[in-house]
Every structure is written in structure tokens, then in C-alpha cells.
């Protein structure tokens with residue numbers, strides 16, 4: 001474990017010391033009995049039934065690896081400790097992870113005990129990862145917080161990244177206050193009609209904006225960073241540019257600047273390529289191609305017109321969409337010293 005990250009103590013360690021982390025885990029677990037963990041509000045008992053997310057009361061993990069393709073402030077030199085949770089509460093027709101998110105039968109019988117998952121977190125820490133990155137955590141929050149109680153007791157001391165599609169419940173997010181250090185939400189759409197057509201959730205903009213406003217309330221616009229530049233606490237909103245202005249990027253940027261702050265950090269992403277149903281001929285014609293240079297330029301202009309924060313990341317348009325994780329650029333270079341962390 002590096003010495004540089006020692007001065008930062010993730011918030012959950014103090015909550016674990018006082019017993020509050022365990023109390024929150026119990027409250028979240030109770031919610032599984034009549035599940036309203038996400039805005040779908042299926043209302044079913046997840047110990048015996050499955051809702052839209054097709055996930056019961058145990059965690060289901062697709063994979064866990066050090067990941068070097070996240071924004072540099074997360075990946076650093078040793079990688080972000082990504083835990084890809086299987087299944088999802090959304091049904092995006094263009095999902096680039098659809099094998100993980102929308103094929104629940106593939107994961108039947110592969111649920112993970114809390115003890116096993118704690119071991120996965122600790123294994124990523126032992127491999128030198130800079131954080132524990134919960135990817136698509138929304139529908140598995142109770143399981144993850146239960147696991148964090150165990151992992152914290154066994155020496156986990158890395159910040160938690162909540163890497164979400166933002167279709168989250170604000171009530172659940174309030175229970176994550178002080179547990180999650182880094183919020184990494186998508187903001188997928190600004191138009192309910194687009195959200196309905198392409199993710200089957202017309203209320204996505206309303207819920208996602210409320211969720212991100214709650215994340216902002218918890219961590220604000222400023223970042224806490226390690227001496228080497230790695231992000232330790234803060235909010236970074238991801239905006240994936242879609243063809244034909246389906247994402248409504250400019251509207252989302254205006255909302256961020258007006259409802260939150262122009263200082264909020266965003267990551268503008270060019271990596272869209274047709275996947276899943278969008279890759280099938282004739283199914284979703286407006287999503288059947290990568291974005292054009294003109295669409296990318298308009299998104300960049302929107303960013304320049306609205307936000308003034310120092311930590312905005314911009315993917316390299318030339319590397320998209322051939323590469324699944326195109327390079328990010330930034331106004332600064334936090335990793336000039338390869339041995340910083």
C-alpha cells in the first residue's frame with residue numbers, strides 16, 4: 001500500500017467506528033423487503049422475487065479488475081479497482097455493457113456472498129488500486145454497504161467511487177452520505193421522450209437530476225485530491241454525446257451550470273458506437289452510427305459556454321469509436337511523476 005494515500009481517510013471508516021455504517025446497512029437491507037431501492041419502485045420482496053433489475057438479495061458481480069481506462073484522476077498509475085455489478089435497473093438500447101447488464105440468466109447462480117465480495121474489495125486494494133469503483137451499483141446498494149461493513153473491519157481504506165447511471169433514489173443516496181467519497185454519475189438525457197425511447201424510462205431526466213443534486217449537496221463542486229493528483233472526494237458528471245442530439249448535451253450542461261454550479265466537473269465522452277439493439281439494422285436508425293465531428297464540436301462549444309471548472313475531461317474524438325476507452329485529455333497533467341502514487 002502506498003504511503004501517499006494514507007492521509008486521506010474515507011468517510012465510511014468513521015461511520016464504521018461509530019456503528020453508523022452498520023446501522024445504515026441494516027436500514028438499506030430492510031428496504032429489500034419491499035424494494036424501492038431505485039425509482040422503478042417495484043415494491044417486491046427481493047428475498048423471494050425479482051424486479052426489473054433481476055437481482056435478488058445477494059450481490060451479483062460480473063468481474064472485478066484494476067481498470068486503466070477511467071479518467072486519469074481515477075485510474076492513476078495502478079488502476080481503479082472496478083467492481084462490475086451484473087444486471088441493471090435501466091434497459092438502454094445502446095448499452096455497451098449489455099452482456100453484463102441485460103442478460104440476467106447468464107448470472108443466475110453466480111451471486112456472491114458478502115464475505116466473498118469483501119475479499120474482492122480487499123484483493124483490489126492489495127493489487128495497489130487507488131479506489132474501489134462500484135460500476136452500476138444502484139440496484140445493489142444494500143449488498144454493497146453490508147459488504148463495506150465487513151471490508152472496513154478487515155482493513156479496507158480506499159475511497160469508494162459510485163459509478164452510476166444516475167437513475168437513483170434520493171432517499172437511498174441520502175443514506176450513502178459519508179459512505180461514498182466520489183460520485184461518478186452519467187447524465188444520459190435531458191428530454192423525457194428520448195429517455196423513454198432509448199432507455200424505457202421517461203422520468204429519467206427528473207430522477208437523474210434530483211439524484212445528482214443530492215450528490216452535489218453531499219460533496220459540493222470542489223475536489224479533494226491526493227498529493228499526486230488522484231481524486232479522493234468529489235463529483236464528476238459523465239456526459240456521453242449521442243448522435244442526432246439524442247442526449248441533449250447542451251440542455252444538461254445548462255442545467256448543471258444553473259442548478260448546481262458552473263464549477264462542477266464533467267467528463268465529455270466521444271466513445272459512442274452502435275451496440276446492442278442499436279447495432280441491429282433498422283431498429284434504431286438515429287443511433288446507428290458514431291457521432292460526427294460536427295456533433296462533437298457542438299458539444300464542446302456547449303461545454304465552453306456553460307462551465308468554468310478546472311477539472312473537465314474531454315475524450316479524444318479521433319480515438320473514438322474504435323477504442324472502447326479512448327484517451328482523456330485535461331487542462332492539467334496530474335500524473336507528471338509516474339511514481340507519485
Ligand code: SF4
Pocket residue numbers: 035036037038039040041042043044046050051052053054055089138139140
Ligand atoms: S432496485 Fe430492482 S427491484 Fe428494486 S425498485 Fe429498482 S429495479 Fe425494482
